[in-house]
Amino acid sequence: MLSQRRLGTAVLALGLVVLTDVLRVFLPSVITIFGQAASTPAELLGAFALGWFVLALAAPPLVARVGADLVGVAAVLVLGVARLALTAAPGGQTQLWLASAGLLAGLVWLAATAVRIAHPVPGLVLGLTASALSHALFGTYDLVWWGRWPAWVVSVAVVAALLAAEMAFGRGRRAARRADDDAPPARRAWLLVGPVLSLGGMVALSPAVAIAASSYWYGEAGTGTTPLFALAPLAVAVPLFLLGVLSPPHPRWRAVPPVLVVAGALLFGYGPPRLLTVSILGVAAGLGGCLGLVGAGPSPGRATRTGTGSAYAAVGGMLVFAVAAMVYYAAYDIGYPNEWVPAVVAVLTGLVAMRGASDGIRAPQTGSGPGLPRWRITVLAVVVALAATGLHGPWLTATNRDRPPEQVRLVAYNIRMGFGLDGRFDLDALHRAVDRADVVVLSEVDRGWLLNGGHDTLGLLAARLGMPYVFAPAADPLWGDAVLSRWPVQRARTRTLPAVGAPTGAQALGVTVDFGAGVRLAVVSTHLQPPPGADPVVQARVVADFATGYADGVPLVVAGDFNTEPGDPAFTAFTGAGLVDALAAARPLPTSPADDPREQIDHVFVSSDLGAADAVAVPGTASDHLPVAVTLTLPDR
Known part of the structure; x- marks a missing residue:
């Protein structure tokens, strides 16, 4: 059963990597293709984007009627095909609809996975970390845009691994004839998938944000040369995130992670650019701690035959992601303050984590903690982050010529x-x-x-x-x-x-x-x-x-x-x-x-x-x- 649980963790981690890749195409496609160069009203853009997340609310009943394993395999097939097709897509309407189909399939897959995995924190942590570090290794340039054979090799390998893991996981469940550890789904942990993706992608686990933060070390505006070790904030943020998950605080200090994530989000919205690095580290440590609190507590609620509650929680959490993204960025088209948006998402994350921590104090532990090889995972992440930091470049230097040009x-x-x-x-x-x-x-x-x-x-x-x-x-x-x-x-x-x-x-x-x-x-x-x-x-x-x-x-x-x-x-x-x-x-x-x-x-x-x-x-x-x-x-x- 332990191997089956690890297989579920691998499925969730790989699926999140592929879903994140599709999201990185879907979101800009809404603006640049559906938006038609700013000629489409922002309200219509938001309705189009949110519509796909709302449509995914039909996934839990579908899972209950058809079966989680069958829906999961079918959704992964569509997600994987859409992801690979995006690399070959010529852009335009084809890209928009492929990304939309991939997103919807990914949300349906997430709902099916929520029914089958009672302990999502390990897979969520590994998926977020792998996505951030791979983006850093490729210099924030997505493989989907490369269009060259190395991108195809890596993309096909990841999609094939996801499909193989999904099928093996389904076979194992059918053989065991029971859900993971017979435990009820951890609905609060699934509810955090969307908020953590939002804050991670916007602040804490974004290589590009880390590079931008480094440039502010050099003055009011980043000047002179590309900063040496520009990814250094990410190399610190990732271990802080992992350690927060793997070493949840003592119940007496359970308020620390929510405070950190809210403080970091407020600093991102209202602080000066020079403190962007501090914001990154605060949100990273806080997010990790919040996930650790939820993962270390018991799985709330009673086990049900369909587990649709966890499916609704996963899709609902992603709806929070979509609303936060649309509300934050629509401000630059419509005109209203948006600095509060990351802070609101952070408060929601903290409240869910605190509730999970309170349940952990009142009830005995059920073994639903992170379940990861703590130091091996952390050391591996540090090595990869440092490698990405060292490889970032080339180091750009200005020309020094003997004579000024005419x-x-x-x-x-x-x-x-x-x-x-x-x-x-x-x-x-x-x-x-x-x-x-x-x-x-x-x-x-x-x-x-x-x-x-x-x-x-x-x-x-x-x-x-x-x-x-x-x-x-x-x-x-x-x-x-x-x-x-x-x-x-x-x-x-x-x-x-x-x-x-x-x-x-x-x-x-x-x-x-x-x-x-x-x-x-x-x-x-x-x-x-x-x-x-x-x-x-x-x-x-x-x-x-x-x-x-x-x-x-x-x-x-x-x-x-x-x-x-x-x-x-x-x-x-x-x-x-x-x-x-x-x-x-x-x-x-x-x-x-x-x-x-x-x-x-x-x-x-x-x-x-x-x-x-x-x-x-x-x-x-x-x-x-x-x-x-x-x-x-x-x-x-």
């Missing part, structure tokens, strides 16, 4: 978090669009949003270009603007822009590129966010004032997505400040939408001592915008 090629690009018009995360296309640039100004840069699959888009692109970056947050610590340069940068400064009714935050980032021999160039990256139907003139004036003051006589470039057309008030705010339209000779130069550009909203402004030539909007569909490129001639020295 000309510099600058590209400004709104990259839409790295997703093209087909809804695929296409690093190759992004790389091609900016490959010849010396300085790159990026808008809509994502450093680990769960909604976009948890990628570090900036780090991945910077590694391909071999260019160090400077990042500045605009909405929360993980979304904003960036500057990449082949030469060293200095004096990174940021300025928060007034919201003026716009839902998404905005900022201006100033850096100084040092070419050597006293030759410098001030570069300001921004992305103006006007309120619906209005011109961003207020923000434009703030950026113009900030940029001219920051440059202080040094040649200046202000570039980005300005969401305004030539001649509009926001546009003239820059020309009125003495800046020159560097793209004037190429007008009209529409840049949006990328497949049929009609709007001129991406611009480059320069000080009068800079020459500008060869302006062009580079064709491509790697984003919903076209990049604009221009060659700048530096003043005579």
Whole structure:
């Protein structure tokens, strides 16, 4: 029976890895494909996404009628086929519906698994840890987007292992003719699957968030080079998470994990970016402790023939995941405070854990604890995390040349978090669009949003270009603007822009590129966010004032997505400040939408001592915008 229990743990762990892979495609597909480049109302987007989770509430009755083993095998087949098909999918509607089908199958499988596994904490812990560490080993670049044979080999191996484990688990159950240990399903533990996935993916167990947190160690904005050992926060967070699960606190200290997870979530929502690392560690330790409290307590309730209560708990927990994700990220389209969302999920997690701990005090233990080889698992996780930390790179260093250049090629690009018009995360296309640039100004840069699959888009692109970056947050610590340069940068400064009714935050980032021999160039990256139907003139004036003051006589470039057309008030705010339209000779130069550009909203402004030539909007569909490129001639020295 012990081997059967371990087999159930393996099924749950492998299934969570595959389900997480599908979620990393489903969530951005809702935005980029169903959303049609922000033309679909946020309310409709949320209804579409939540609908699949609500539909999964039909799974428990199906399991009760048909049987958990049969439903589990069928759901795993659909989940596995959808996961593999996504690697081959061309994007677009095919990708959206494959991801949706895979998600629904994964939720049905989760409901069937909840009926059959009374002790889910070990499988949940191993699945979350394996997903986080594998994402770290691949540099936050999902295998589903690779499209090369190594990705196929690994993906097929994982799906095949899941299917084999699922079938073996079903055969073992039929042979034993009883559920695991004859224990009633641990409904509270199953209820935590969704909240733990939410907080883990959003904060504690995200490699991309860890990398972003490391960049803030270097100042107000991450500057200079890709931080050495950028994954160090994850290398600490994973062991804290595991130790919290494997060594639940004494009943006298059972309130500590809920307090830690709530405090870390509050710090993530309301704290400064420099404390993002502290938030990661607090949430990781707290989540682990909460799972340890639930896993160490007795399985509540009476055993039932169908166990549909645990199935409803698992699907209900995933519904919490979906609601939290939609409510948090919809704030950037609709406009309302969202900092409280992670904290509410953390409070829910803590309450469930405390209730489980209280039951453990009042009732005798039933042997439903974590049941994992404590130190072997922890040591293995530490080794893998350190390996991922050591492999992260390459270490990016700026170019130091003997003589300053006479000309510099600058590209400004709104990259839409790295997703093209087909809804695929296409690093190759992004790389091609900016490959010849010396300085790159990026808008809509994502450093680990769960909604976009948890990628570090900036780090991945910077590694391909071999260019160090400077990042500045605009909405929360993980979304904003960036500057990449082949030469060293200095004096990174940021300025928060007034919201003026716009839902998404905005900022201006100033850096100084040092070419050597006293030759410098001030570069300001921004992305103006006007309120619906209005011109961003207020923000434009703030950026113009900030940029001219920051440059202080040094040649200046202000570039980005300005969401305004030539001649509009926001546009003239820059020309009125003495800046020159560097793209004037190429007008009209529409840049949006990328497949049929009609709007001129991406611009480059320069000080009068800079020459500008060869302006062009580079064709491509790697984003919903076209990049604009221009060659700048530096003043005579």
